[in-house]
Amino acid sequence: MAADLPVSPLAPDRFPDLPEIAGVRFAAGAAGVRYAGRDDVMLAVLAPGTAVAGVFTRSATRSAPVLDCQSKIGGDNSGAAAILVNSGNANAFTGRHGLASVAAITGAVSDVTGVPQARVFTASTGVIGEPLPHDRILARLADLNDALAADAVESAARAIMTTDTFPKGASQQVEIGGKTVTIAGFAKGSGMIAPDMATMLVYIFTDAAAEQTYLQRLLGNLTKRSFNCITVDSDTSTSDSLMLCATGASGVDVTGHADFEQALRTVMLDLAHQVVRDGEGATKFVTIAVTGAANDGDAKTHAMAIANSPLVKTAIAGEDPNWGRVVMAIGKSGAAADRDLLSIRFGDILVAEQGWVSPDYREEDAAAHMRGDEVQITVDLGLGDGSATVWTCDLTHAYIDINADYRS
Amino acid sequence: MAADLPVSPLAPDRFPDLPEIAGVRFAAGAAGVRYAGRDDVMLAVLAPGTAVAGVFTRSATRSAPVLDCQSKIGGDNSGAAAILVNSGNANAFTGRHGLASVAAITGAVSDVTGVPQARVFTASTGVIGEPLPHDRILARLADLNDALAADAVESAARAIMTTDTFPKGASQQVEIGGKTVTIAGFAKGSGMIAPDMATMLVYIFTDAAAEQTYLQRLLGNLTKRSFNCITVDSDTSTSDSLMLCATGASGVDVTGHADFEQALRTVMLDLAHQVVRDGEGATKFVTIAVTGAANDGDAKTHAMAIANSPLVKTAIAGEDPNWGRVVMAIGKSGAAADRDLLSIRFGDILVAEQGWVSPDYREEDAAAHMRGDEVQITVDLGLGDGSATVWTCDLTHAYIDINADYRS
Missing domain, CATH: 3.60.70.12 (L-amino peptidase D-ALA esterase/amidase)
Known part of the structure; x- marks a missing residue:
């Protein structure tokens, strides 16, 4: 209630x-x-x-x-x-x-x-x-x-x-x-x-x-x-x-x-x-921007796959810059992607490019971004001009409290 | 770990x-x-x-x-x-x-x-x-x-x-x-x-x-x-x-x-x-059987929409026979469904038929089924001969504990 x-x-x-x-x-x-x-x-x-x-x-x-x-x-x-x-x-x-x-x-x-x-x-x-x-x-x-x-x-x-x-x-x-x-x-x-x-x-x-x-x-x-x-x-x-x-x-x-x-x-x-x-149990407001997709539809498919992934959402709840789960979500979405052209940013921090972690990446920088109330994940697919931005929140214990209660 | x-x-x-x-x-x-x-x-x-x-x-x-x-x-x-x-x-x-x-x-x-x-x-x-x-x-x-x-x-x-x-x-x-x-x-x-x-x-x-x-x-x-x-x-x-x-x-x-x-x-x-x-955090083994779909592909789409719904999974964790969320999942799946032909069972208990709760339904019967380790949800769509069965588990606090820990 x-x-x-x-x-x-x-x-x-x-x-x-x-x-x-x-x-x-x-x-x-x-x-x-x-x-x-x-x-x-x-x-x-x-x-x-x-x-x-x-x-x-x-x-x-x-x-x-x-x-x-x-x-x-x-x-x-x-x-x-x-x-x-x-x-x-x-x-x-x-x-x-x-x-x-x-x-x-x-x-x-x-x-x-x-x-x-x-x-x-x-x-x-x-x-x-x-x-x-x-x-x-x-x-x-x-x-x-x-x-x-x-x-x-x-x-x-x-x-x-x-x-x-x-x-x-x-x-x-x-x-x-x-x-x-x-x-x-x-x-x-x-x-x-x-x-x-x-x-x-x-x-x-x-x-x-x-x-x-x-x-x-x-x-x-x-x-x-x-x-x-x-x-x-x-x-x-x-x-x-x-x-x-x-x-x-x-x-x-x-x-x-x-x-x-x-x-x-x-x-x-x-x-x-x-x-x-006001998402149930939310503690982070998350913006997911996808660029460089083959088309806008593919960009939205990837963005929503990231936004709806329970593993991505729980990592955000845990303030963990777990970009491997972002890679997973892109891989499963069904839209076109080339692993070796991907780049991923958390906030302004370049995390991964060309299929692997960036040589300049320091996890403490990304972790600092994750501790804020507002988390930005940006993915460039390197394939074309398609883009989309979606918004979501993290998945926390409070979501389960709200929804596992008897007939909430 | x-x-x-x-x-x-x-x-x-x-x-x-x-x-x-x-x-x-x-x-x-x-x-x-x-x-x-x-x-x-x-x-x-x-x-x-x-x-x-x-x-x-x-x-x-x-x-x-x-x-x-x-x-x-x-x-x-x-x-x-x-x-x-x-x-x-x-x-x-x-x-x-x-x-x-x-x-x-x-x-x-x-x-x-x-x-x-x-x-x-x-x-x-x-x-x-x-x-x-x-x-x-x-x-x-x-x-x-x-x-x-x-x-x-x-x-x-x-x-x-x-x-x-x-x-x-x-x-x-x-x-x-x-x-x-x-x-x-x-x-x-x-x-x-x-x-x-x-x-x-x-x-x-x-x-x-x-x-x-x-x-x-x-x-x-x-x-x-x-x-x-x-x-x-x-x-x-x-x-x-x-x-x-x-x-x-x-x-x-x-x-x-x-x-x-x-x-x-x-x-x-x-x-x-x-x-x-052995699903992360699982406390219930859930079988979801869909029959009467237009074809087998539609049946699996419906079954997976139910199995992957966070609201259905948290209701099961809470032992709540919340069949309204099953209706929601069928509605969102994108596969063919007619609200007024649906019937839903939890275990052997007929919960809903013809677009509304069954006149003989007693919530305490369904709640008793939900308290077991094994939950069975059966949906008949009343449209054709398509069928599918899928298996999943509930979504609990332990899933979040396992996955929100720093780089679990």
Whole structure:
């Protein structure tokens, strides 16, 4: 349970001061779905005309809320929109009961808020395979609706946490045509993190104006180099959902605008890194950069093989510059590599080149780098121009404590 | 270090009484490659005419001894043959120094034993990326040659151990045409176990007669359903080597004989299971059977996704029948699955069917199964006739202790 875990040593000092987004209001409350004594449900209501884009898990066993959201993305944008998220229960692998819960929640949210049901999106995160006691959520909806406020984003970010040890928020502002466009979002995620298409639960809001089709394409592209490049434990969730909601309240059409894309990318990468920093049991934030691969796909395959290797992750936990295990991970990945062209760096320290340890390498230098909170492993394959960077954390006793506990 | 680790709770009571194989002699000795106070080198010498088949890792960063063996398999069979193995140093990622060490060792073994150098096979297992001090091995060769004996198999099996906590042996005898054919072998392996093509170090000997080409094909086929179906930590070694040596001393040609194939399969599966039972930190031996897949390949993909999931493995360590994580692993595997056709059993207990928990399921029944040393997870996908069975162990604190220690 989140309440029992110490805050990650890699956590930011505090939740950031997120700017309000015109056209977006939040509320959070305690429905008692599973957790006692904390908020576990959040409602966001978005102004009429808000364009909603979404990217979701590709899991073959994806949850009922994910299936419902996927069927709604890309529909008529004219009405208001709403997002309701609960923590404590994932409503995944719950058969027809799962779909019935989604229908009950989206119908009731529509009744209370006046938002069309086809524009009510939900997500559920927590234990898999248990029926969602959705009546507890319905009982809170009127209070949530009354409490909606533009400045309630932190309580919304906290309400969707499960094994997270801190809430995750990020924002950017850009000037476009003399006007300010604001982006702000939050995320939850700590374990079962190896996104494939989207990831975890992430909600990003902006007052920019843009066509839904543009936002959808942009979100998919940026996901490939942000959320889809992180891994905590190689396990992909059934509930991964990433949504971007553009209210248009700024009056600025950002379609195709590079500054907006860069700002959105910054927010997404910031949130993705915060998820890694809250990786279950994490004590090190690890960046793995692969260059010189035959192509970008091969580079990512190698980077993920290193990032997901239990032997690499335990070596990092032990502050051991065990580059032999990096060689092993490259060898097993299945992507092209030539042992005698490899070079490997830990931080700025050249460890190995041309198939063997560098003549100037001193293990104490690499060991000093490993003792920091931030570990950088760089591999050059010497084959071509392909590159990729991924982010992960170490594998520690705390990961096992969190996950071997009875039904954590 | 192996000496410091308690023996796996899943270990057999003792090393089996392996029958001698006519035409095969062993010796073991202490060369001090890395470990002090224990044997770390073994020599096997095989009678002239012995057919030698081998299957090796497909790692792109495979070791110098593996490359040398691969170049020699399938060559002229007429002379005697020899196998020299050291533990403590893998001679992997050691560049031209690695090849020079192999040349020095195979040349010296040839000089001492009279076996042609082209029939001297070597393997090295242990730390990656450090030069092999092969002079220490050469200094022991004369004594090893003098000590060769047909009954020294257990000391040979012990000499090749690294983080293994027990030596692994298995044998079978079959009657063919009124004569007895004997098969005996041994293996080492405990971590970095996710074989791809072959696995770890495994040596199997038989007095059967057969063409090398037949043995090679048979060994490859049987590997697919034995060593290639086990995983400890999803990490594939740079040194995996499996060799089968048929001396022909029984005078029985076993080519194409089903009883021989079944006996060899039994020996290989026994050794493969012993490697899992000695998986680093293992407290549970886990069998994962997938049926009803679209094809056998999909079944194995699903089974391996379950077997390699850190969340499934930690749940098993915690004796938690957390079938939701099994659903997650199936969903992420990438192979075909339909959530609403899935059924899942823990032992004999039907946990889930048709996309949800079974109405008769009582968690205390599944929890009782999880408390045993042997856990069986069976998944039926309801799609077709594809099936696969794989074997793994749980993920415990001891795995992290073993691998997060400085350069274990």
